[in-house]
């Protein structure tokens with residue numbers, strides 16, 4: 191017997207997944223929402239978690255892998271407690287997104303795509319967030335922050351470091 | 357409330373956009389939501405609704421501008437297969453941010469539109485495919501849908517009628533290509549979002565091989581007003597063949613960026629000067645991308661163009677999604693083109709060689725040119741590669757990727773030359 195415990199969805203999740211699957215013509219449509227659930231429950235989609243999703247929905251592992259690797263919001267690696275996603279597409283770029291990104295990478299000492307050593311922050315450069323009137327836009331764990339200045343970002347990082355929930 | 361005098365009408369989808377708590381059923385109902393729905397369920401049928409939508413002149417607001425009533429009339433009935441209605445809320449075209457406001461501020465308008473459109477098409481199961489990043493909007497929509505179910509506006513025997521329809525939200529996960537309707541269908545089937553060959557068109561063979569209508573959020577949200585006020589009312593707004601209002605998402609070098617819903621035919625200049633507080637610098641824009649980043653650029657010469665499908669086509673571009681990106685004289689066009697090209701290279705789904713290879717190659721060339729290391733040969737390569745990419749692929753992404761480059765080379769060759777001559781010029785500035 192393996193000593194590592196395999197990841198398992200909770201009973202409540204399995205009930206939720208069963209109900210969800212019935213709302214589509216075929217169970218396979220539930221794959222993306224179930225991957226979101228798995229990512230929420232396990233932090234990221236390791237091979238073991240992907241296998242568990244495949245088993246739960248009676249899919250081949252390749253069908254799950256194909257989807258996980260195609261979509262940028264599914265993560266195969268752990269990321270920081272706070273995921274800071276900076277949009278640098280055209281409208282944000284015209285409104286100082288790169289200066290903001292440079293400020294963030296300098297103050298956290300990491301590059302875009304990296305995570306701080308304490309596991310607190312990951313910085314990512316992303317495509318148009320669909321909120322260009324508020325350029326530059328930064329998503330913090332999927333919460334939109336608009337018209338973000340370097341000062342705003344410093345204040346936010348200070349708050350998080352002081353243990354405040356944002 | 358919407359005025360019945362077309363001359364008075366300013367807005368359709370945004371009629372109640374500033375109303376506080378409009379996302380709750382109670383407030384939405386107090387402002388007329390679902391008031392006309394019983395009449396539709398009782399007095400209208402498929403043919404009557406399709407006819408109304410046809411006569412209204414409504415054209416798709418997602419990008420292609422296809423007449424909505426005509427699209428609906430292509431759906432074969434009595435095939436024995438279910439018919440699906442999918443709302444496209446993927447909103448990924450750079451510059452576009454209108455559907456987000458409808459969903460977060462007036463979700464019941466979209467739900468009512470889905471019920472009426474679903475009723476017209478005989479749909480039992482409808483889905484709204486929303487881009488994954490819009491988590492807040494997803495939650496607002498889910499809350500509104502839950503309230504609608506509890507009030508018997510969704511589910512079995514809606515408001516006591518014979519009509520039953522389910523509506524469900526489905527999140528994308530960060531892939532621009534899933535906004536293309538057949539990629540959206542693939543994605544909703546639990547697969548990678550790779551566009552399908554057309555024909556067959558989704559109206560005939562779509563979601564799990566069944567007849568499927570895909571419409572944009574703004575298109576669907578316009579349907580309730582058309583049915584309530586009548587096709588003629590809608591057709592009287594705007595100009596013939598370009599009727600109704602349109603939400604323009606304006607961003608870039610303007611003083612008040614934002615969403616503005618105006619009657620079709622309003623000029624670009626009026627939109628920018630009267631609504632958006634004018635340009636940040638200068639009196640005429642250097643470049644205006646009129647319909648999202650995939651549409652060809654306009655220059656100052658077209659500042660007074662009326663914003664309609666037809667006029668923008670005459671001007672050499674498209675109305676697209678109505679996302680207007682404005683660049684004034686301070687904009688670094690080569691840097692912006694490089695950034696947009698990187699976007700397309702990243703978002704290409706990879707199944708057509710000209711698109712996959714072309715976007716990647718163009719990105720590398722533009723990176724070099726923007727960094728001041730480009731040569732005249734690079735300019736030639738840019739021109740050839742972008743010219744040859746379009747029209748030879750499964751979907752229109754490749755054409756959209758070529759648009760900024762071809763526009764840059766056509767209208768601003770001196771900006772490109774300046775970069776070639778000044779190796780010191782750093783990238784990342786604009």
Ligand SMILES: Cc1cc2nc3c(=O)[nH]c(=O)nc-3n(C[C@H](O)[C@H](O)[C@H](O)COP(=O)(O)O)c2cc1C
Nearest residue numbers: 416417418444446447448535536537571572575752
């Ligand atoms: C690359 C690509 C991306 C697209 N993205 C979107 C989108 O985000 N939202 C949308 O409504 N339509 C998008 N479209 C257009 C859709 O394919 C489709 O035409 C539209 O959803 C139909 O709805 P409508 O007739 O109401 O406009 C995109 C098309 C392409 C080629």
Ligand code: SF4
Nearest residue numbers: 705707708711749751
């Ligand atoms: S044109 Fe590009 S994005 Fe569209 S199907 Fe082909 S490879 Fe995919």
Ligand code: FES
Nearest residue numbers: 277282318319322
């Ligand atoms: S360009 Fe940044 S949100 Fe659109």
